[in-house]
Amino acid sequence: MSLNLYDTATREVSEFKPLVAGQVSIYVCGATVQAAPHIGHVRSAVNFDILRRWLVKSGYDVTFIRNVTDIDDKILQKAMVEKMSWWALALKYERAFTDAYTALNVLPPTYEPRATGHITQMIELMDQLIENGAAYAPGNGDVYLEVRKLKRYLSLSRQNLDDLQPASDSDETYKKDVRDFALWKAAKPDEPSWPTPWGPGRPGWHLECSAMAHAYLGETFDIHGGGLDLVFPHHENEIAQSEAVGYRFAQRWLHNAWVTQSGEKMSKSLGNTLQVQEILKSVRGIELRWYLGSAHYRSMLEYSPEALQEAAVNFKRIENFLSRATELVGAKPTPRINTEFTKAMNEDLAVPAALATISENLRLGNQAITDNDIAGISKNADEIRGALEILGCDPLDPAFASSSGSDLTEALDGVIALALAERASARERKDFAASDTIRDGLSALGITIEDTAQGPRWSIN
RNA sequence: GGUCGGGUGGCCGAGAGGCGAGGCAAGGGACUGCAAAUCCCUCUACACGGGUUCAAAUCCCGUCCCGACCUCCA
Incomplete structure (x- = not known):
C-alpha cells in the first residue's frame, strides 16, 4: 500500500515517490519569531509532525528541516515597540515557539537553521543570480529578483503577473518592475546589517528559505511544506530564486489550512489570535494536539471553546480505556497499526477517517472489557496506541509524563x-x-x- | 480586477456518482442500591434554481452567501 499525497503545484493527489528510495527530505517553513505562537502556528507544526511520523512509520529515513526566520521587518519593528534588541526579541519568541512545540509533542526537526546563521549562503545565492542575469543590484544596496525574466513565475498560485495588484509600497524607484521583489535590503540607519559586495544590508523575506533548503537538502528535495498563506508570495519567490540559479527545488508542495474563528482566519492583524500558552491553561498539551490534529490538514478548522472541550473529553475517554486496558491485561499496550488506519493515512493523511477507526477500536475495546475478553482488550488497546503514536497523542509517551511524581x-x-x-x-x-x-x-x-x-x-x- | 477555497443534521467533522464515515449533544433501553463508566437502539443532512444520468451531497450551468491571497502571515 503506497502513500498518496496532495501537491499544491498540480492540485492533485498523487503517489508519493521519493527522489531517493527509502529516504524523504522535507523542508517546512517554520516561524518568523516576532510574537508568541497562536494555535494556528502550532496547527501547522502538528500537521507536518503527523506527516513526518507517518513517513517514519512507513519505513522512510526522514530528514526534516524546519527553519526559524529570526530577521525581518516585523522583528525590527517589534523590537522597537518592546524596547529590546532585535536579537533578544527574536530569541525570546523562538523559545516561546519551542516551548509550544514541546508542550504539543511536536518532534524536534532534524535540524533547525536560523536565517541569520546563513548570510554567507544567501550572498552566494545572490552572487549567482546576479551573474546569470536573474537579479540586479541597482546600486543603493538593495538586490532585486527580476520577475519578468522568469518563465514559470507564479505557477504554484496560478496567477498572471499582470493581474497582480501593484504593491501598496510600490513607489520603489530602484526596481525595474514594481513586482520585482527584494532579495536583500540595504540597511537603514540603526538597522542591523551584514557586509555584502553590494553594500551593508539584511536579508529580505524569502531568500533565507532558498538558501537554507539548499544548504541542508541540496538542489532538489521531496517535500516543501508550510501554511496556505505562504503560497504567495513566499513560496513563489522561493521557487523563483531557486529555479533561477538552476535548482530543481521542491518536488511536491503541501500546505495546511488555517484555524478560523467565525469563519475568519486567525491573524495578528485581526486581533483574533489565541495564544498557545493561554489555551494550555484550560486543556493539556496532548488534548490541544488531539484537537488541532483532528481535522484534515487541508481543511479549515473552525475554533470554538466548546469544540476544544469536546475534543478534550473525547480524548479522556480514550485515555481511560487505555489505562483500564493496561490494568486488566497487566501490561502496557504494544503499539500496532491496523489496515484501516493505514489505508486512511495513506490517502493524503485522512486523519478524520483514521479517527473513525479509533472510535471503532474504542467501542470494541470497551465491549471486550464488559465481556472480560482479555485478547480483545489487548488487540484494541494495541491498535489505539499505535494510532495515537502516529498522531503524536500517545498518553504513554514519556513526552507527556505527568509532573507529579x-x-x-x-x-x-x-x-x-x-x-x-x-x-x-x-x-x-x-x-x-x-x-x-x-x-x-x-x-x-x-x-x-x-x-x-x-x-x-x-x-x- | 485576478487567483483560490468553502456552504453537509442542534454542533464539530469526513466523503466526492449508487450502499447515510465518525464524534458530541438529544431521546429510549441495558447494567447499578443510586451513580459514574460502558454497551445497545433511535432521530435529524448535503445553500438555492435548473440540467446530465438508470442513479447527484458528489458532475455541468446559473444564482446567493461566507472566507482567503494579491509582496505582513502557519
Missing part, C-alpha cells in the same frame, strides 16, 4: 484506598447514605469513583 501517586492511592474500604463496608451493610457521603466527598476533591466488575477505581478529573 510516582511517590505522590502511590501515597494518594493509599489514602484513597482507605476511603474506598470505608465505603465498601458501608455498602455491605447497605448504609448507602454513608457510602455516598464518601463518594461525594472524594468527588468534591476532583476524584471520580467508578465501580467496575473488578472493584472500584479512581481517577483525578
